Amino acid sequence: MQHTFISKIDSHLNKKAVIKGWIYNKRFSGKIGFLQIRDGSGFIQGIVVQKDVSSEIWELANKITLESSAIIEGAVTKHPKQESYELQVSNIRLVQMSEDYPIGKKEHGPDFLLDNRHLWLRSSKQWAIQRVRNTIINATYEYLNGEGFIKIDAPILTPAACEGTTTLFEIEYFDLGKAYLSQSGQLYIEAAIMSHGRVFDFGPVFRAEKSKTRRHLTEFWMMDAEAAFVEHDENLKIQEGLVCFIAQKVLEKNQQELKILERDAKPLEKIKPPFYRITHAEAIAKLHKLGSDIKPDDDLGGDDETLIMKEYDKPLFIEKYPAKVKAFYMKRDAKNPELALCADMLAPEGFGEIIGGSQREDDYDALLGRIKEHKLPEKAFEWYLDLRKYGSVPHSGFGYGLERIVGWLCGTPHVRETIPFPRLLNRLYP
Numbered sequence: 001m002q003h004t005f006i007s008k009i010d011s012h013l014n015k016k017a018v019i020k021g022w023i024y025n026k027r028f029s030g031k032i033g034f035l036q037i038r039d040g041s042g043f044i045q046g047i048v049v050q051k052d053v054s055s056e057i058w059e060l061a062n063k064i065t066l067e068s069s070a071i072i073e074g075a076v077t078k079h080p081k082q083e084s085y086e087l088q089v090s091n092i093r094l095v096q097m098s099e100d101y102p103i104g105k106k107e108h109g110p111d112f113l114l115d116n117r118h119l120w121l122r123s124s125k126q127w128a129i130q131r132v133r134n135t136i137i138n139a140t141y142e143y144l145n146g147e148g149f150i151k152i153d154a155p156i157l158t159p160a161a162c163e164g165t166t167t168l169f170e171i172e173y174f175d176l177g178k179a180y181l182s183q184s185g186q187l188y189i190e191a192a193i194m195s196h197g198r199v200f201d202f203g204p205v206f207r208a209e210k211s212k213t214r215r216h217l218t219e220f221w222m223m224d225a226e227a228a229f230v231e232h233d234e235n236l237k238i239q240e241g242l243v244c245f246i247a248q249k250v251l252e253k254n255q256q257e258l259k260i261l262e263r264d265a266k267p268l269e270k271i272k273p274p275f276y277r278i279t280h281a282e283a284i285a286k287l288h289k290l291g292s293d294i295k296p297d298d299d300l301g302g303d304d305e306t307l308i309m310k311e312y313d314k315p316l317f318i319e320k321y322p323a324k325v326k327a328f329y330m331k332r333d334a335k336n337p338e339l340a341l342c343a344d345m346l347a348p349e350g351f352g353e354i355i356g357g358s359q360r361e362d363d364y365d366a367l368l369g370r371i372k373e374h375k376l377p378e379k380a381f382e383w384y385l386d387l388r389k390y391g392s393v394p395h396s397g398f399g400y401g402l403e404r405i406v407g408w409l410c411g412t413p414h415v416r417e418t419i420p421f422p423r424l425l426n427r428l429y430p
Contacts, residue, residue: 024038032050033062043124045079049088066101068097074087117420148198159180168180201223220402224399235358243345244271309349318344323338330358358396362393
């Protein structure tokens, strides 16, 4: 008999089914046993009744250990009180008897769980987080493809930084000198918009900052999008549409996962356009009223982001930051050259910045001047300057941190749980 995925078990109601998976929990009450079974696609309870199975199967059900792998056969029935299904077990074929599983029902500290991340991934909450992550990734592709974007892969090894070299991982690159692990694919995919119009990349990036906050990882996944003939306002509308589409897909596809995570779905239902929008100057004024001592030309820190978002129930764009605190490639506001045509999108519920974007400087002389102002190696950016010599056009882009969006939509406060194997300042194992 062909095996059945638990996610499709409803199609086998009142029929025999074969499930290949793992026993993640169990309990016995007299002559009835309850096996909690996981197969990767979902969870189901297997009920073993002593009088309905052989003595060998009953004995195996009693002695089988947590996380043992097995092939379980039985009839699919509807749960008498819940909207779920059960398996009336008739046969168990052991694949491998697990050793004493180190992660139990008792409370474990974060260091223990991270040391055993390869096993912790099996827990129901970690399973749910990764399933939501998968939905977000697929929704990103679907939305951007629908808006005319194609995927272009940017290199991970680069000869220079996007925003200065102080927070990059440096390596020796054969006989060519120093290279750096990328902190963003943005500059490279800007080159591709002159060929394809709208492009995005999606991959790992690296920051060597010695950050220990709940919002930072050393290695994380980033999506960068760039679009020709798109200016500041349209750039924000594309971002808004993407985030709304992602939230909608999570609500559509991940109700079971949200329930496992005990994530209240009501805040996610509010993620609809238009998003709120204020300037950086307005944000500073609000923060001062809320007791922050942030200075007028400061970028917002994590505490400031949390503080200002207390009054908003869906994402907020903070736009037009002082140009001097932003990257060299951001175009200046024609109405006030001291400001950059940029915006950060902040998520509600204390999750902070999830997207950063801007209109890009499209004028050769202006961009060259900024590279010199920032004391960046001019030779390393010759190719980037070339883009402004041969058919330059107004263009904009943005990037999102995947793990921050996963954390927000899952209601998971620390990003270390949003990536399968987190890399932190003090963690490189497993």
